[in-house]
Amino acid sequence: MGKIPLRRYFYFIIISLPWALLCFWLEEFLLLSVIILFADVFFTRIINWKLLITWNLPYWISKPWEWIKAIVIALLLTIFIRTLFIEAYKIPTPSMEKTLLTGDYLFVSKLAYGPRIPFTPLALPFLPSMLPDGKVTYIISPERRYKRLKGFSKVKHNDIIVFNFPEGDTISVEYPGQSYYSLLRQNGMHNNEFINKLVFHPVDKRDNFIKRCTGLPGDTVFIQKGTLSVNGVLQNESDFLVRKYYVRTRHGILNDSILNLLGTNRKNISYNPNNNMHIISLDEKGYKFLLNHKEIQSIYRYVDPSLIYRNTEIFPHHEYFQWSPDDFGPIYVPGKNITIPLNVNNLPVYERIIRVYEENLLEIRDDSIYINGKLATSYTFKMDYYFVLGDNRHNSADSRFWGFVPEDHLIGKAIYIWYSKEPGKNIISGTRWKRLFKPIK
Numbered sequence: 001m002g003k004i005p006l007r008r009y010f011y012f013i014i015i016s017l018p019w020a021l022l023c024f025w026l027e028e029f030l031l032l033s034v035i036i037l038f039a040d041v042f043f044t045r046i047i048n049w050k051l052l053i054t055w056n057l058p059y060w061i062s063k064p065w066e067w068i069k070a071i072v073i074a075l076l077l078t079i080f081i082r083t084l085f086i087e088a089y090k091i092p093t094p095s096m097e098k099t100l101l102t103g104d105y106l107f108v109s110k111l112a113y114g115p116r117i118p119f120t121p122l123a124l125p126f127l128p129s130m131l132p133d134g135k136v137t138y139i140i141s142p143e144r145r146y147k148r149l150k151g152f153s154k155v156k157h158n159d160i161i162v163f164n165f166p167e168g169d170t171i172s173v174e175y176p177g178q179s180y181y182s183l184l185r186q187n188g189m190h191n192n193e194f195i196n197k198l199v200f201h202p203v204d205k206r207d208n209f210i211k212r213c214t215g216l217p218g219d220t221v222f223i224q225k226g227t228l229s230v231n232g233v234l235q236n237e238s239d240f241l242v243r244k245y246y247v248r249t250r251h252g253i254l255n256d257s258i259l260n261l262l263g264t265n266r267k268n269i270s271y272n273p274n275n276n277m278h279i280i281s282l283d284e285k286g287y288k289f290l291l292n293h294k295e296i297q298s299i300y301r302y303v304d305p306s307l308i309y310r311n312t313e314i315f316p317h318h319e320y321f322q323w324s325p326d327d328f329g330p331i332y333v334p335g336k337n338i339t340i341p342l343n344v345n346n347l348p349v350y351e352r353i354i355r356v357y358e359e360n361l362l363e364i365r366d367d368s369i370y371i372n373g374k375l376a377t378s379y380t381f382k383m384d385y386y387f388v389l390g391d392n393r394h395n396s397a398d399s400r401f402w403g404f405v406p407e408d409h410l411i412g413k414a415i416y417i418w419y420s421k422e423p424g425k426n427i428i429s430g431t432r433w434k435r436l437f438k439p440i441k
Helices: 006-026 029-044 049-053 059-084 180-187 256-262 284-291 347-357
Strands: 086-090 104-109 160-164 170-172 198-200 208-215 220-224 227-230 243-249 270-272 277-282 296-301 328-332 339-341 362-365 368-371 378-380 385-389 410-420
Touching: 006 029, 059 086, 086 410, 160 385, 170 180, 208 227, 243 284, 256 284, 277 284, 284 296, 347 362
Parallel strands: none
Antiparallel strands: 086 104, 104 410, 160 208, 160 410, 170 198, 208 385, 220 227, 220 328, 243 277, 243 296, 270 277, 339 378, 362 368
């Protein structure tokens, strides 16, 4: 072996150092052994790497083999980036308008809170978890326990977060777009139509949702007449919040020029010609515009009625809690290592956490609570949880309807809109040019 050129040492360090840092970040220390192979490539040359690289194949095999290698490397690199760094996401519903519009395409940072190692690593990439016939595109076994790598920060108030739908663990094949638990509440546990054709998804294969985080572990969240307070402090949501309003005009339906200034269209409003009454979703700017418009006779905010009716869809789906979307709580957001007193009165709020998310055997015997066979008067949580709301407050299925977001369901933070297109239009006429590469706040 002759004198080793200095550049080989340089190349070895350039390749080995990032690899070592990646292994420590992943906490996969066995992968550090790959550095021995790097050393052999640059120094010892025990393995004949040149022979492996120039492996002689017939021409009719070598050509497609080059394409196959390129495609496999591209797929592996894409999966690696999506899993650990950044992923694209499309807004499918108007629940976050006007912050995020239907048809927005986002970049979601996995590094913000730390990338989550997949629970089910054996899956077909770039396909939905479940096909229309009910077949899944992944193999559950082997299934990994929850593990999250270190990130740049923790979840903060008003972060827009992407997460797996907490109630998405069970899907009715006949009604894939609806919550299975909502179907049960509406139709009863006895209805076999929803029980016999089910698919059970692991955490990372449940549908993706996007909402604004309004409650962190240890917070008390309270919504009163549509106004949010956290830990007793009223929250200023005027920059992004959209609410429903009753708007009465003097001379018929709102014209297109007014609707264009409001940034909405006719299909998004309800109108009663008998009294010129509209129901329309407005942000603070739109409300102030109509408030001073000569065509408007009256405008006032819609508030969901409370204690007038029993809405079984409102969390925690128990008759003891007569809440509505606009009068909700107060509710305490649990967190890791936080202990709360537990009784039959507050159990409905935390039952799903204890039984499902943290996998305990929970029983009620003669108004006493037993967890894993032991009498329980308190409970200490194993994970952090979050309370989330949609910015389009009267058109959002969020924590008011299905409860808390567990820490292990968290995917990442929405950071940029990289493309936006109005649904139903082509790329040329439908592209919203002003929204391209817009940071998300």
